[in-house]
Amino acid sequence: MANVKTHTFDAVIVGAGGAGLMAALYASKNANVAVLSKLYPTRSHTGAAQGGVGAALGNMEEDRWEWHAFDTVKGSDYLADQDAVDILCQDAIEVVIELEHMGLPFDRFPNGRISQRRFGGHTNNETKKPVMRACHAADRTGHMILQTLYQQCIKQKVNFFDEFHVVDLIRVGDSIRGVVAIEIATGEFHIFHSKAVMFATGGWGRCWQVTSNAHSLTGDGAAICLRRGIPMQDMEFFQFHPTGIFKLGILITEGVRGEGGVLINGKGERFMEKYAPTIKDLASRDVVSRAIYLEIQAGNGIDGKNYVHLDIRPETVNHYFAKDGETRRITREDIEAKLPDIADFTRTYLGVDPVKDPMPIQPTAHYAMGGIPTDVEGRVILDAAKKVLPGLYAAGEAACVSVHGANRLGTNSLTDLVVFGRRAGKDMAAFCQQANLLPLPANAADEVIAEFERIRHNQGSAKMFEVRNRMQTTMTEGVSVFRTKETVSASIAELKKLRVAYQDVGVQDKGKVFNSELLEAWELGCLLELAEVTAVSALTRQESRGGHARDDFPDRDDVNWLKHTLCHKVGEGEYKLDYKPVTLGRYEPKPRVY
Numbered sequence: 001m002a003n004v005k006t007h008t009f010d011a012v013i014v015g016a017g018g019a020g021l022m023a024a025l026y027a028s029k030n031a032n033v034a035v036l037s038k039l040y041p042t043r044s045h046t047g048a049a050q051g052g053v054g055a056a057l058g059n060m061e062e063d064r065w066e067w068h069a070f071d072t073v074k075g076s077d078y079l080a081d082q083d084a085v086d087i088l089c090q091d092a093i094e095v096v097i098e099l100e101h102m103g104l105p106f107d108r109f110p111n112g113r114i115s116q117r118r119f120g121g122h123t124n125n126e127t128k129k130p131v132m133r134a135c136h137a138a139d140r141t142g143h144m145i146l147q148t149l150y151q152q153c154i155k156q157k158v159n160f161f162d163e164f165h166v167v168d169l170i171r172v173g174d175s176i177r178g179v180v181a182i183e184i185a186t187g188e189f190h191i192f193h194s195k196a197v198m199f200a201t202g203g204w205g206r207c208w209q210v211t212s213n214a215h216s217l218t219g220d221g222a223a224i225c226l227r228r229g230i231p232m233q234d235m236e237f238f239q240f241h242p243t244g245i246f247k248l249g250i251l252i253t254e255g256v257r258g259e260g261g262v263l264i265n266g267k268g269e270r271f272m273e274k275y276a277p278t279i280k281d282l283a284s285r286d287v288v289s290r291a292i293y294l295e296i297q298a299g300n301g302i303d304g305k306n307y308v309h310l311d312i313r314p315e316t317v318n319h320y321f322a323k324d325g326e327t328r329r330i331t332r333e334d335i336e337a338k339l340p341d342i343a344d345f346t347r348t349y350l351g352v353d354p355v356k357d358p359m360p361i362q363p364t365a366h367y368a369m370g371g372i373p374t375d376v377e378g379r380v381i382l383d384a385a386k387k388v389l390p391g392l393y394a395a396g397e398a399a400c401v402s403v404h405g406a407n408r409l410g411t412n413s414l415t416d417l418v419v420f421g422r423r424a425g426k427d428m429a430a431f432c433q434q435a436n437l438l439p440l441p442a443n444a445a446d447e448v449i450a451e452f453e454r455i456r457h458n459q460g461s462a463k464m465f466e467v468r469n470r471m472q473t474t475m476t477e478g479v480s481v482f483r484t485k486e487t488v489s490a491s492i493a494e495l496k497k498l499r500v501a502y503q504d505v506g507v508q509d510k511g512k513v514f515n516s517e518l519l520e521a522w523e524l525g526c527l528l529e530l531a532e533v534t535a536v537s538a539l540t541r542q543e544s545r546g547g548h549a550r551d552d553f554p555d556r557d558d559v560n561w562l563k564h565t566l567c568h569k570v571g572e573g574e575y576k577l578d579y580k581p582v583t584l585g586r587y588e589p590k591p592r593v594y
């Protein structure tokens, strides 16, 4: 370990998005904490979150946390663990107010309370009509959460290691000793020796071709855990958000439909009336994405192409408000004030002014419902018996608590970050107070250093961009909104070839300083593994539930499949599947109707 610098902390948090920062804020009250982030913290992807954070504040109309809980369980297609959902929806109210007290500049209703808007699947359980539950700061809610939490962490003197890329977890049997990271500016390896480690590294939408996810969302934390013997839970459930900008995938928030926007097909029809007669365009995301696909398949795309329109023009919206018997109306000024970033994106990237023209959209790979399995304190679990691995934590999109089950409701990710980030941070500090710092094993960084040297000096002819493109095409063709045994099997066969090809990927930059090419090559390895786990999990689940729609098994099958998948890596390209019961509660599984 001659060239490896060692740092010692009680706890290391990997990731400085909403989950990592909330955890850091709480953990650092009672422990010496380091936050490591490959990005500068305020560039984390939480900053892209647009529409809102869900909490049943009931600021404009009646709402209750129990309604939020029911909507979340129904949205999850009954796969969410209901004990965790209760915590999510109860704690959400307190945490949103806590964020406001930290200084988060939420929009306000004229009565001075935090402004709330409608979002897909959030309803008044009695009238079944949409309810205003998404607390928002214009369409920049995630940006404001990130800035607020970062300021609080700085105030509390949390130790940040910005642009440190974590590449391995140091696990010895059933204990955790720290992580290995590369300092991006120098290329030097560092060991962070600690009693506890948390992964809050976000999602892996970059497995697909069209995605709302930034280039940095490569699933590093999940892949590192998989390699260190931690199973991945419910990976077959990956959410395709209905409204990505056509071909680009950049997200148009569901807040657009919350403000009254409607989806229109090539025949000029508001087609969601057919698929979700009660809440129409505000049905849950899996339902809307499937509807868009079916319309396109039936030749009802715009001009017969692979997209439909999202229309927020005041004349269209007000027409449908009147038709639905609603009294509210919107104006151009409302759109500019409530959706400024969306208006800006579509003008910049599409040359479309949403006040004057409809926006071309298609489903885009968006959110990982599955991930590193944890209990409600963020402690990572190893098996179906929920055995905890002491000292290892996960939170945010990388984790699977599971509150989103087979399909996440919009606004519930930000809620998940702050609610479970806070719980995990508290538990981590309590763990550190009673745990000893265990010694580092000899040569703790050697294995991963050898892997980086292999990539750096690889003479193979495979091109990184080609392997990545093939993976993204394969996942888009075979493991997308709809899938079958044939499409998923073909994807698995191709991914196996790509795993072999990856061994031949080399890099042109052999240097150390800011070698982003080398790090990207390593990230591609993470994506390839998570893609394979996703496909293997999807092949085995012979039913349709939430984000996993099997054309060959079109119905939900609660008798055989009301259970969580756990996928263990048992060798190179070899996986073993295991299943964990769903925690049920007040809400009995029923057919989903919107």
Ligand SMILES: Cc1cc2nc3c(=O)[nH]c(=O)nc-3n(C[C@H](O)[C@H](O)[C@H](O)COP(=O)(O)OP(=O)(O)OC[C@H]3O[C@@H](n4cnc5c(N)ncnc54)[C@H](O)[C@@H]3O)c2cc1C
Pocket: 014, 015, 016, 017, 018, 019, 020, 036, 037, 038, 039, 040, 041, 044, 045, 046, 047, 048, 049, 050, 051, 052, 053, 054, 141, 142, 164, 165, 166, 167, 200, 201, 202, 203, 212, 213, 214, 220, 221, 251, 253, 366, 367, 395, 396, 397, 398, 410, 411, 412, 413, 414, 415, 417
């Ligand atoms: C465009 C868009 C809009 C969205 N809008 C909403 C919304 O309105 N409401 C809602 O609830 N959800 C929304 N979501 C989802 C939500 O924003 C994300 O699920 C959530 O922000 C993820 O937060 P996180 O803290 O888990 O991870 P992220 O914010 O993605 O942060 C990950 C962190 O991990 C670090 N990291 C990753 N790998 C490594 C590594 N190897 N070493 C060191 N550091 C690493 C990164 O630097 C970063 O700091 C949206 C998502 C997108 C893409």
